[in-house]
Amino acid sequence: MTQLPVLYLVACAAPPALRIRSGIQAGQDAGWDVCLVLTPSSRRWLADDIHDLEKLTGHPVRSEYKMPQDEDLLPSADAMLVAPATSNTINKWANGISDTLALGLITEAIGLRLPLTALPYCNNAQAAHPAFDRSVEALRSYGVTVMLGDGGFTPHPPRQGDLDAYPWAKAVGTLTT
Ligand SMILES: Cc1cc2nc3c(=O)[nH]c(=O)nc-3n(C[C@H](O)[C@H](O)[C@H](O)COP(=O)(O)O)c2cc1C
Numbered sequence: 001m002t003q004l005p006v007l008y009l010v011a012c013a014a015p016p017a018l019r020i021r022s023g024i025q026a027g028q029d030a031g032w033d034v035c036l037v038l039t040p041s042s043r044r045w046l047a048d049d050i051h052d053l054e055k056l057t058g059h060p061v062r063s064e065y066k067m068p069q070d071e072d073l074l075p076s077a078d079a080m081l082v083a084p085a086t087s088n089t090i091n092k093w094a095n096g097i098s099d100t101l102a103l104g105l106i107t108e109a110i111g112l113r114l115p116l117t118a119l120p121y122c123n124n125a126q127a128a129h130p131a132f133d134r135s136v137e138a139l140r141s142y143g144v145t146v147m148l149g150d151g152g153f154t155p156h157p158p159r160q161g162d163l164d165a166y167p168w169a170k171a172v173g174t175l176t177t
Contacts, residue, residue, distance in 0.1 A: 005078040005177045007032035010102045013041030014084040014121040016166045020046065023083055024056055026168040031177050035074045038063040039089065039102045065101050079175040080109050083168065084121035087132055090146075093118075094135035110142045117145040119171040120153050127155035145174050 007027045011017045020036065027034040034057050038046060043063040046053065050061050060073045082089065082102075089103065098104040109116055118139065126132065136146050147153055152167065 004031060004033035006075045007034050007172075007175065008037050008074070008077040008080040008105060009034050010037045010039075010080055010082045010106055011042050011046075012039045012082070012084055012086040012089045012102070013045055014086050015161055015163055016084040016121050016168075017042045017045055019163055019166070020049075020053065021056065022166075023081070023168045023172075024053070026172045027081070029169070030172045032079075032172070032175075033058075033075070035059045035077070036061045037074075037102050037105060039086075039100050040064070062101060065104065077105070077109070077114060078177070079115040079117075080106055081117050081119070081171055081175060082106055083117075083119035083171050084166070085118040087120070087122040087126040087129070090118065090120060090139065091131050091135045094138040094142075110144065113143065115175045116143065117147065117171055117174045119147045119167065120155075121161065121166065122155055123158040123161070124155040125158055147171055147174070 009023050009027055011020050024034050036053055036057050040063055053061050092103055093106055096107055098107045136148055139146050
């Protein structure tokens, strides 16, 4: 059997995480072996779903760094999609902070030159903080495809997000197998 290329889907704690099955499905439909990585916050949001998500992906759902003596539980990634990407994770990622497994993986992935896409989800008040534009610009200059604006995600007024419009398949389509 041929091995499928491996996509790490890294989900932060924003409302599209509650529809992470759509992201997994979009990745699998595009021919990826999808592994799900959660931030500690999104893990809390999805605590009741972990077993089902592990069945759906066929892999453990990871959210904490392993112990040094432990073996890697996931196959190596060929690409990573950060979706939903919170303003918190975008700002920390742009600054090289690695205090969660999710950040550690995506920070290192910049150095490894892996294909990387971020599909943000935040409101326009969060996006108006001056750090946000700086972080998006920095990540783009590091080679990350940040799908903000036309053709991607546009920040909404607080409490007016549209989960149905979140473009999971389009984000997966920016990454080639
Ligand atoms: C109900 C709820 C909705 C939230 N929605 C968003 C959001 O759409 N975008 C965002 O950037 N942060 C949102 N947050 C805040 C993040 O969850 C918070 O910044 C968290 O620390 C993010 O952690 P993470 O980036 O490690 O996942 C929301 C928080 C709550 C409780």
